[in-house]
Amino acid sequence: MQIVIAEDSVLLRAGLTGLLADAGHDVVAAVGDADALIEVVERHRPDLCVTDVRMPPTHTDDGLRAARQIRERWPEVGILVLSQYVEERYATELLATDTTGLGYLLKDRIADVADFVAAVDRVGSGGTALDPEVVSQLLARSRRRDPLERLSPREREVLGLMAEGRTNTAIARQLVVSDGAVEKHISNIFTKLDLPPTDGDHRRVLAVLRWLEGLEP
Template identity: 65%
Template sequence: MKVVIAEDSAVLRDGLELLLTTRGHTVAATVSTGDSLQSAVATHTPDIAVVDVRMPPTFTDEGIRAALDVRRAHPSVGLLVFSQHVETRYAAELLAGGTQGVGYLLKDRVADTKDFLAACEQIASGGTVLDPEVVTQILGASRRATNLAALTTREREVLALMAEGRTNTAIARTLFIGDGSVEKHISNIFAKLGLPPSESDHRRVLAVLRYLS
């Protein structure tokens, strides 16, 4: 199995290389940036690329965005996103292009090197390996997006003003509607976001958090 590793941590990068080579696999290149990943894959055409999510220069999502570019340019190359973070938007996009030869594992949840190696081999041969926590977060993000999509334009406007900390009276004044209309819109928002009355939860805060996420 020929592998390209994209990881900004030198210690982890060298550790993965040592692990793979001692088990008889070939590490064709190790890189520390998303741009270098694309170049390395184009040069070596590996069986699999192991990619971290957060890489230089901003350490946000460069790695997984580079993985998506690799997927589009080299669909036969297996991809294992190996990170401490779940980027639900890009993970869903990666899986939407087909699950063959794709994996997403969380570093903290891989307890055995044998499991990691088995995952690499499975992905390189066209299989799919997903951490259950990744699946849970992707599905949760999908449900939240679906719920927000169900809001009308006016309900979205009301929710946006709620997120700014406006009171019902201030929202009514801004949108030139009555206080009763604002209350009705907020009630509809709670219903569509699946936020029933509760003594332990503040629905207004939960709705705003849902909107901001």
């Protein structure tokens, strides 16, 4: 497998090169910044690109942005991103696209040579390799999301009218839809806001309270 490496730490770059060469892979280029990464991928069209997230020139998300550009221009090139720790926003951005031939590992995982080489082989062959810690934190993040984000634009519109004190009939008239359509939207709102039917709670009021909480700065 032909591989290019992008890592600004000279020692780690050399270590990765030697490790992958010992595993039988052909490291065709090893560079220290995001701009050089784009150049060598264009020149060699490797099977896999192994890149750090934070690299020159800005030491922020340069490696990730280069990886996304590579995915757009050469989708056949596998991408294995390495990071010092889980950067939720960057991981989410990367994984929002097709995960074929895509991996995101913490650098600590490199210490387990067998696991790392297996991840390289898997991603280079079109598979996926996600660090368990990455998966755990992204799942935790999804649970922290504002439940109002689950609503469709129409459902948010219906909930807004509910918050104004409109009846189902009034909402239907405002949106020029049937009463049945409004009832379906409201049912979906209750489900998405985790408001199951109970004897003691008024779900319509609770839904409106969620809406008002979401409007707070």
